[in-house]
Structure formats: C-alpha cells, structure tokens
Amino acid sequence: MMQLQVLLVAGTHGNEINGIWLFDEWNKSPFLINTHGIKTCQVIGNPEAKKAGKRYIHQDLNRSFQEESFLCLNSSNFEGSRANELVNLYGEVGENPCQIALDFHTTTASMGSCLVVYGRRDADLALASLIQNKLGLPIYLHESDQKQKGFLVECWPCGLVVEIGPIGQGLLNSRIISQTKLILETLMEQINQVKNINLFFPEKLEIHRHVKSIDFPRDEAGNIDGYVHPLRQSKDWQELKKNDELFCKLNGEIIRFEEDEPYVPVFINEAAYVEKNIAMSFTKRELWNLKEKWQQALIDLINHK
Amino acid sequence: MMQLQVLLVAGTHGNEINGIWLFDEWNKSPFLINTHGIKTCQVIGNPEAKKAGKRYIHQDLNRSFQEESFLCLNSSNFEGSRANELVNLYGEVGENPCQIALDFHTTTASMGSCLVVYGRRDADLALASLIQNKLGLPIYLHESDQKQKGFLVECWPCGLVVEIGPIGQGLLNSRIISQTKLILETLMEQINQVKNINLFFPEKLEIHRHVKSIDFPRDEAGNIDGYVHPLRQSKDWQELKKNDELFCKLNGEIIRFEEDEPYVPVFINEAAYVEKNIAMSFTKRELWNLKEKWQQALIDLINHK
Numbered sequence: 341m342m343q344l345q346v347l348l349v350a351g352t353h354g355n356e357i358n359g360i361w362l363f364d365e366w367n368k369s370p371f372l373i374n375t376h377g378i379k380t381c382q383v384i385g386n387p388e389a390k391k392a393g394k395r396y397i398h399q400d401l402n403r404s405f406q407e408e409s410f411l412c413l414n415s416s417n418f419e420g421s422r423a424n425e426l427v428n429l430y431g432e433v434g435e436n437p438c439q440i441a442l443d444f445h446t447t448t449a450s451m452g453s454c455l456v457v458y459g460r461r462d463a464d465l466a467l468a469s470l471i472q473n474k475l476g477l478p479i480y481l482h483e484s485d486q487k488q489k490g491f492l493v494e495c496w497p498c499g500l501v502v503e504i505g506p507i508g509q510g511l512l513n514s515r516i517i518s519q520t521k522l523i524l525e526t527l528m529e530q531i532n533q534v535k536n537i538n539l540f541f542p543e544k545l546e547i548h549r550h551v552k553s554i555d556f557p558r559d560e561a562g563n564i565d566g567y568v569h570p571l572r573q574s575k576d577w578q579e580l581k582k583n584d585e586l587f588c589k590l591n592g593e594i595i596r597f598e599e600d601e602p603y604v605p606v607f608i609n610e611a612a613y614v615e616k617n618i619a620m621s622f623t624k625r626e627l628w629n630l631k632e633k634w635q636q637a638l639i640d641l642i643n644h645k
Numbered sequence: 646m647m648q649l650q651v652l653l654v655a656g657t658h659g660n661e662i663n664g665i666w667l668f669d670e671w672n673k674s675p676f677l678i679n680t681h682g683i684k685t686c687q688v689i690g691n692p693e694a695k696k697a698g699k700r701y702i703h704q705d706l707n708r709s710f711q712e713e714s715f716l717c718l719n720s721s722n723f724e725g726s727r728a729n730e731l732v733n734l735y736g737e738v739g740e741n742p743c744q745i746a747l748d749f750h751t752t753t754a755s756m757g758s759c760l761v762v763y764g765r766r767d768a769d770l771a772l773a774s775l776i777q778n779k780l781g782l783p784i785y786l787h788e789s790d791q792k793q794k795g796f797l798v799e800c801w802p803c804g805l806v807v808e809i810g811p812i813g814q815g816l817l818n819s820r821i822i823s824q825t826k827l828i829l830e831t832l833m834e835q836i837n838q839v840k841n842i843n844l845f846f847p848e849k850l851e852i853h854r855h856v857k858s859i860d861f862p863r864d865e866a867g868n869i870d871g872y873v874h875p876l877r878q879s880k881d882w883q884e885l886k887k888n889d890e891l892f893c894k895l896n897g898e899i900i901r902f903e904e905d906e907p908y909v910p911v912f913i914n915e916a917a918y919v920e921k922n923i924a925m926s927f928t929k930r931e932l933w934n935l936k937e938k939w940q941q942a943l944i945d946l947i948n949h950k
Binding site: 361364365368369393506509511514515565567568569614 | 812896
C-alpha cells in the first residue's frame with residue numbers, strides 16, 4: 341500500500357513569508373512539529389517571487405493551476421511553468437505523490453485564522469470540519485466565482501488553504517508564525533486520527549459560503565474614489581445588516597449595504613485584491629449537516645482505499 | 646514681498662497612499678482643510694510608482710535628493726529625474742517656489758503619528774516643537790547615518806516628514822487618513838501663527854535622536870534567520886533595558902539588547918526597510934531647551950526677512 345504523503349506549501353505568494361519561516365525553523369529543529377509519523381513534503385510555492393519580495397512575477401501563482409496555464413509552458417510565464425512543475429513533482433500521480441495539499445497564506449485583512457475550501461469537494465469539507473471542531477475556525481467556501489479560478493489546492497484530491505491575518509505584506513510576525521504552527525499541528529493530528537480510524541466527526545459544519553465580491557467605489561474614469569468605512573474596517577466575519585456603512589466616498593457620500601439578506605463580509609481591504617477589483621467579499625453563514633459520504637471520502641483517501 | 650508657499654507631498658513612496666487620498670478629497674472639497682489662507686502646492690511625489698503599486702520604480706525617491714542623483718538625469722533612473730524635477734518645480738528658487746516642504750508617509754511599524762526631522766536645522770526644530778507642543782507627537786531626529794541620505798525635505802529650507810502607522814503597504818485606512826488630516830491642519834495653523842507673530846514656542850523639545858540601525862539576525866549565507874521577538878513587536882517608542890528581548894532566531898536562540906544605555910526603538914519591522922537591512926533603529930530620548938535662534942530662523946523664513 342502506498343504511504344500517505346501531505347504536501348505543505350508556503351510562499352505561494354512571495355510576500356506572504358510567515359509559513360516559509362516556520363518551515364525553515366522546522367527543518368532546523370525536526371521535532372518542532374509533530375506530524376504523527378505522517379510523511380510531508382514542504383515546498384516554497386513561488387521562490388522567485390519570494391526572492392523579489394513580491395506576490396508574483398508574471399501572474400498570481402494561486403490562480404495558475406488550470407489548463408490554460410499548463411499549456412503555455414514554453415512561454416516566459418514563470419507562474420504557469422511553476423504550477424505545472426509543482427503538479428508534476430507532488431501531484432497525485434507526480435514523482436513524489438501527495439494526496440493532500442495544505443497551502444499557508446496570510447492576509448492584510450483582519451481575518452484571524454481561517455480555512456478556505458474551493459468548491460464542495462467531499463474530502464475537503466470533512467477535513468475542514470475536523471479542524472473547525474478542534475479549533476473553532478471559520479471556514480470560507482469559495483465557489484461560484486468565474487473570475488477567480490486555478491487555485492493550487494484544486495489540483496490535489498484534497499486540499500485546504502489556511503489564511504491568517506492581519507499582517508502586512510513582506511513582514512514576519514511571531515503571532516502569525518504561532519498561529520500557523522497551531523493549525524499545521526492540528527491538521528496533522530486530525531489526519532492521523534482519520535488514518536487510525538480513531539476519529540470523531542462533528543454533526544454540523546458552519547460554512548461561510550461565497551456569494552459575491554464587491555469593488556471599491558470608482559469615479560467615471562475608473563479610479564477608486566472611496567475607502568472602507570471606519571465602522572467596517574477590520575470587521576471581517578461580522579454580519580452586515582441593511583443600511584450598514586460600507587465605504588466613504590471622496591465627495592463625502594457614504595455607501596451602505598443595501599441587501600436584504602444579512603451577508604457576512606470577508607477579506608475586507610486585502611491589499612493584494614485591490615488589483616482584482618475586490619474591496620471585500622460577501623458570504624452567507626450557513627450551518628450544514630455533515631454528510632456520511634464526505635467522511636467516507638476522506639477516510640478512503642487517507643487510507644488509499 | 647513674496648508670498649509664503651508650502652509644498653505638500655504625498656506618495657513619495659508609491660505604496661503609501663493615504664496622503665494622496667486626503668489630497669484628492671481636499672481637491673473635491675476645498676473647505677475640507679483650513680490652510681488659514683496660506684498658499685499650498687499639493688503634489689504626488691512618485692506618480693509612476695503609485696500607478697505600479699510599488700514603493701519606487703528604480704530607487705527610493707526619498708533617498709534620491711542628492712547631487713549624484715541630479716547628475717544622472719539622462720539615465721533611465723526615474724527617481725533621479727523626478728527628484729530633480731520636483732526641485733526645479735517647487736524648490737526655493739523653482740518655477741513655483743515653496744519655502745517649507747511637508748512630506749506625508751506611512752509605515753508598517755506601530756509608530757502612531759510622529760514627525761521626522763533630518764539633521765539639526767534651526768527652522769525644522771522650531772516647527773517640530775510647535776507641533777509637539779500642540780499634539781504631543783514624538784519627534785525622530787535622523788542624523789549621523791551615512792548610509793541613508795538624500796531625503797526630499799532636505800532640499801527645502803524647512804521641511805518635516807510626517808510618519809503614521811501601522812498600516813500595510815498599498816492600503817487605504819480611514820484612521821490613517823484622519824491622523825494625516827489632523828497633523829496637516831495643525832501644521833498650517835502653526836505656520837499661520839508664526840506668520841502673524843502670534844506664537845507661543847514651548848521651552849523644551851523632546852527628541853528621539855537616531856543612534857544606529859540594527860539588522861535582522863542572519864545566517865552564514867546572509868539570509869535572515871531571526872524575527873522580531875513577540876515582546877518587541879509593535880513596541881516602538883518603548884524604552885529598552887539591558888537584556889530585553891529583541892529577536893527570536895531560527896535555532897531557538899533569543900537575541901537580547903546588550904547596550905548599557907536605555908535606547909528607544911523605532912521603525913520596528915518596517916516592511917520597506919528589510920531591503921535596507923534595518924530591523925529597527927535605536928534612538929536616545931533627550932529633552933532639549935528650545936533655542937532662540939531656531940525660533941528666529943522659522944520666523945524669518947515664514948516672513949521672508
């Protein structure tokens with residue numbers, strides 16, 4: 341039977357460096373993180389961007405895991421080639437095959453620690469539920485967003501993104517490193533419990549389901565002419581009611597939340613999303629029953645059935 | 646008699662955008678900021694870098710105001726040319742002459758609002774003392790640093806830098822904008838009082854005098870192998886005692902403050918200073934008597950004597 345192997349990625353964005361630090365620390369002190377005997381591969385997602393101190397060189401690596409990118413291998417697109425390379429090296433049928441990918445990110449938004457899952461894949465939801473059950477982290481379900489695709493973890497049978505903030509780009513921070521370590525250890529512990537069929541899945545899972553992203557207010561020339569309202573700044577995960585303040589405009593006008601449904605905002609004022617025309621995203625908070633088939637999918641994957 | 650004119654600069658670093666926003670707001674609503682009838686010129690220091698969302702294109706504009714830069718005008722060095730252009734446009738003997746320059750910056754360090762003066766120029770110290778007397782802001786006296794020179798304000802007869810943080814690069818934040826507005830208004834009010842000889846200088850001035858900058862710990866290959874200790878993170882302006890923790894190293898070692906003198910750290914973990922090999926700077930807190938000649942220099946400058 342093939343041994344389970346978990347891919348750990350940090351620095352998928354070259355200016356999100358706290359996970360890279362933790363990996364370096366761990367390499368120097370192998371007993372730092374208890375992986376419960378599960379094999380891991382640690383890799384820097386975008387080493388070129390890390391050297392340059394930037395998010396990426398040519399395009400966002402974490403939007404490059406899609407067929408179009410893999411097809412332009414001979415072009416000078418660094419991230420397209422790197423995505424292909426990572427899949428060839430560590431993909432399910434790669435040279436050094438991994439079944440689960442964990443991708444460690446940071447954000448300038450006040451998201452605290454959270455998990456991001458892409459689409460509704462059974463094993464992802466099961467694994468996320470185990471972490472939520474242990475640590476109480478919110479889960480952001482990213483789906484139904486045609487503009488944003490090609491995420492790294494989607495190329496593995498099971499994969500989660502860990503997002504931690506707020507932290508400025510390019511900065512190391514002891515708090516962020518500790519939070520990253522806690523989640524990494526909890527993930528390894530839970531994967532180990534599934535491996536040993538010594539597991540307790542929660543009955544329910546709280547999901548923040550992506551509904552849409554909204555742009556900053558803009559003037560006629562397309563330039564941003566509003567900023568996040570002081571009452572909204574750093575208020576990620578806090579439910580919006582109709583008429584709540586969203587933005588202050590240059591002309592003094594206040595833009596308010598006009599929806600009838602009580603959406604929950606996330607990634608408020610994430611610096612890297614300005615170029616994507618995203619000021620924040622709206623989610624719907626939902627309590628889901630955990631499905632038997634999700635659990636089975638994770639058990640089967642981890643135990644190679 | 647020539648009329649007093651004050652140069653206001655924002656976006657000298659293209660990813661420090663809160664001052665630019667305030668200027669835009671002010672242009673739309675001319676009554677937003679009371680300049681007490683004093684003429685001002687507002688300019689974006691580095692518009693190209695702002696467009697690119699970066700600190701600079703070729704080199705730090707706020708280290709480019711020196712003869713070497715002015716001499717390489719025909720090179721492809723954008724910031725060298727821009728520095729020269731700003732002096733030709735707004736310098737003391739420029740097309741649109743300004744006598745005082747105020748340069749608005751932000752930092753990822755938890756500096757709050759503060760003023761930076763470069764060297765010990767009489768008029769700078771007098772103006773800074775007036776602002777400290779009104780708002781209680783700390784003043785960082787940058788001097789004796791051969792590696793760092795060519796600051797914008799040094800090319801004007803009187804000039805201060807306003808630094809506000811913490812804020813991530815490239816982010817707009819309502820709190821930072823409000824703090825910028827308060828200091829700008831106070832500066833204009835105080836300049837107006839000097840103009841009308843209706844002024845009250847404080848007797849003393851508290852200065853944080855630059856002593857030296859320290860680098861991050863590095864391994865033999867020159868790579869950073871330590872981060873700011875959790876007890877030091879965000880503790881700008883808080884006096885260090887011997888044996889206080891400074892950094893955590895990759896190997897678990899703690900680097901401590903070894904000096905006998907109680908230095909005060911500033912710019913702790915400023916993202917843009919990593920490339921300058923600066924983890925933080927040490928200053929000495931000193932209470933100075935305000936000198937008569939400083940006051941006179943400011944009075945003479947503002948009243949064109």
